[in-house]
Amino acid sequence: MAQSKTSKYFKYAVGEIVLVVIGILIALSINNWNEDRKAAEKSKTLLQQIHKELAFNIGKANNVIEQYRSKDKLVFDVVNRNVNYEYYTNKGMSAFIILSQEAVEIADDAFKNLMDKQDDFTKEQDSIISKLKEIYGTNKKRVDLTDDITTNLVLEYFKNYKNEKKWYYNMIMNNQLNDEAINYLLTDSTYLNLVANFQIINLNNHKRYTNIFRRNALDTYEELSNYLKIVKDTTIIKNSKAYDHYLGTYTNGIRTHEIIRANNKLLSISYSNSNPENQFVFNFYPDSKHTFMMRTHLFGELSYNSKNEVIGFTVSNGSQRREFKKIK
Known part of the structure; x- marks a missing residue:
């Protein structure tokens, strides 16, 4: 009988230990789940701040690009x-190309705050974080560098003229x-050198790096909007259906650009006519009903006929101009 009681007691003790272990494991699991949930919520809050910062920076990049657009024809x-x-x-001071310059001055406080909390990221967020590191790393560094160079040049010009x-x-x-x-602007070879x-x-560097930053920021802003379930600002991500007049195939005999819609987004497919299989595909973001950016540095403007139908476009970068005819 004593042996039977001991056996029952041992089984009871083992059962108690098992229940305690299970309870601990459940508690740890719940605690880990809570910690993961808190981390996910914290990282989402940080990403919401990044979302606002990207919108702000896209606006600043837009301002600089529009400034360059006004100088492109000059x-x-x-x-x-x-x-x-x-x-x-007629043009007055606005025609003095080299004496005005706006810097992008990309804000990065939200991104720095995000980087300080890297342990809070989830695997689902890794793709977005990688893109943000590229935008605020390589892209921003190039914009910051050319911000400084172009601003210092203007200050130097003012000093010399003074x-x-x-x-x-x-x-x-x-x-x-x-x-x-005016005589100086018309005849002085030094001024022509400064325009070159x-x-x-x-145009070839500051504008280009600004547009690369903007293009990547636009793509990530849209991805973040979808991930965070935030309504997109229509002044930033435009409704592609309002730009149906852009759709079509354009060529200058050497190169072809196709603008299509896929998944409610506009895409630009670019290729050389001699090698059409080697294609470059980019998200296409019109700046207005008539103007856009092509590739990384070219300004684009649609051409119309007397019936207000799109018949082509012109791309430009300062002294360079190329015309494309719409073929379908």
């Missing part, structure tokens, strides 16, 4: 000598170009 006219006295009289040009006082105080200033330098540094 560079073309100066380089190709399509300018005269009346040209500068010290060397008699017409500087009248231009600054009256905000207009007098005969001496503007194309290389500002």
Whole structure:
């Protein structure tokens, strides 16, 4: 009987231990689940802040790109000598290409805060985090560098003109170009060199890096909007159906661009006519009903006929111009 009681007691004790272990495991599991849930909620809050910061930075990039768009035709006219006295009289100070410059000044406080909490990321968020690191790493560094270069150049130009040009006082105080200033813009080879330098540094580099940052920021903003279930700002991600007039195939005989819609998004498919299988596909974001950016650095503008039908577009980058005809 004693042996039977001992056996029952042993089984009871083992059962108690098993129940305690199971209870501990359940408690640990619940605790881990709670911790994971808290981490996921915390990282979502951080990503919501990034979402707002991306929207802010996209707006700043838009402003710089539009500034360059207004100067693009000016560079073309100066380089190709399509300018005269009346040209500068009519345009005034806005025609002095090299004396104004806006920096992007990308904000990154939310991103830095996100990086300080890297342990809170979930595997589901890894893809977005990787894209953000590229945007705020490589892309931002290039924009910041060219921000500094272009801003310092303008300050240097002002300093030189202040010290060397008699017409500087009248231009600054009256905000207009007098005969001496216009003569300088028309005939001085130094100014033509500075405009060529503007194309290389500002249009080929600062504008290009700004647009690459903007394009990647737009893609990630849209992905974040979907992930966080936030309604997209229609001034940032436009309704593609409002831009049906862009759809079609355009060529200049050497290169072809196809603009299509897929999954309610516009895509640009670009390829050389001699090698159509080697295609580049990008999300296509029109800037307006008539203007857009092609690839990383080209301004684009649609062409219309008398019936207000799209018949092609022109892409440009300062002194460079290419026309494409719509073939279907």
